[in-house]
Amino acid sequence: MADAITAVFDTVAATAPDIRAGLSGRRSYGDTENPSGERQLAADEYADELLERRLLALDSVASYASEERAGVTESDGGTYHVACDPLDGSSNLRSNNAMGTIVGVYDEPLPASGRSLVASAFVLFGPITTMVTAREETATESVIEDGQRRAVTEDLRIPEDPTVYGFGGRVPDWSAAFTEFARDIEQTLKLRYGGAMIGDVNQVLTYGGLFAYPALDGAPDGKLRLQFEGNPIAFIVEAAGGRSSDGSRSLLDVPADGLHQRVPVHLGNETLVDRLEAALA
Numbered sequence: 001m002a003d004a005i006t007a008v009f010d011t012v013a014a015t016a017p018d019i020r021a022g023l024s025g026r027r028s029y030g031d032t033e034n035p036s037g038e039r040q041l042a043a044d045e046y047a048d049e050l051l052e053r054r055l056l057a058l059d060s061v062a063s064y065a066s067e068e069r070a071g072v073t074e075s076d077g078g079t080y081h082v083a084c085d086p087l088d089g090s091s092n093l094r095s096n097n098a099m100g101t102i103v104g105v106y107d108e109p110l111p112a113s114g115r116s117l118v119a120s121a122f123v124l125f126g127p128i129t130t131m132v133t134a135r136e137e138t139a140t141e142s143v144i145e146d147g148q149r150r151a152v153t154e155d156l157r158i159p160e161d162p163t164v165y166g167f168g169g170r171v172p173d174w175s176a177a178f179t180e181f182a183r184d185i186e187q188t189l190k191l192r193y194g195g196a197m198i199g200d201v202n203q204v205l206t207y208g209g210l211f212a213y214p215a216l217d218g219a220p221d222g223k224l225r226l227q228f229e230g231n232p233i234a235f236i237v238e239a240a241g242g243r244s245s246d247g248s249r250s251l252l253d254v255p256a257d258g259l260h261q262r263v264p265v266h267l268g269n270e271t272l273v274d275r276l277e278a279a280l281a
């Protein structure tokens with residue numbers, strides 16, 4: 001298994017410079033929507049096609065699914081099922097802010113429970129390109145240079161003293177309980193919200209804190225997708241010593257009932273996620 005996971009991580013790292021290089025000419029929206037009803041940028045489709053082709057070319061990868069396509073694409077052999085958000089936060093491309101790529105490696109056909117994840121990773125396209133990987137309950141942060149990973153933090157841990165928070169959705173659409181919790185959190189933590197989950201979660205991994213895209217009035221499952229966003233990021237945050245929650249349980253325990261199902265997402269320091277669950281109970 002170790003070599004197969006390394007091959008997936010290496011392929012994603014090798015593809016990151018190509019995705020990055022392709023961004024500048026692909027900032028406009030086309031006429032298409034993804035299966036969640038969001039407008040697709042040319043860059044979304046470009047990154048999706050690159051990742052699909054390169055990941056399915058690996059002997060160990062049995063299938064590929066992404067936020068940008070309705071169904072699962074299968075290969076002839078392989079053991080692992082890869083779920084990608086090829087460009088998380090791609091609406092930030094117009095304003096030239098951070099975005100990322102998310103990859104979850106499951107050992108069950110998709111849609112699958114987060115407990116079937118054997119590894120996950122994200123690439124953050126910021127001023128530099130970094131990659132956080134998680135496997136065997138250990139998270140590692142690397143810098144990507146020339147398509148190669150160079151580890152900079154082995155055994156990445158969420159700092160114990162949290163300092164930042166970022167909550168998505170319009171405040172009037174939050175529940176009363178979440179709004180009250182947010183008012184409380186604002187007393188001690190500093191707001192960091194950039195509109196790309198990867199960028200915002202990486203702030204939490206770096207400084208400690210809490211990220212949430214909660215249930216909304218009219219959208220009780222929030223905005224983020226379990227297979228492509230919630231599960232892979234929960235796997236990383238939990239490997240880094242943090243917690244994830246849909247409001248009452250780890251995201252990894254949420255039953256998988258659809259490839260594009262949404263889920264409320266809360267991630268960060270254990271103490272803060274515990275407080276959040278108590279506030280929402």
Ligand code: F6P
Pocket residue numbers: 088089090091168169195196197198213223224
């Ligand atoms: O994939 C959806 C996404 O772009 C996330 O990366 C991000 O957290 C969220 O949407 C931002 O949504 P909003 O524009 O509602 O703040």
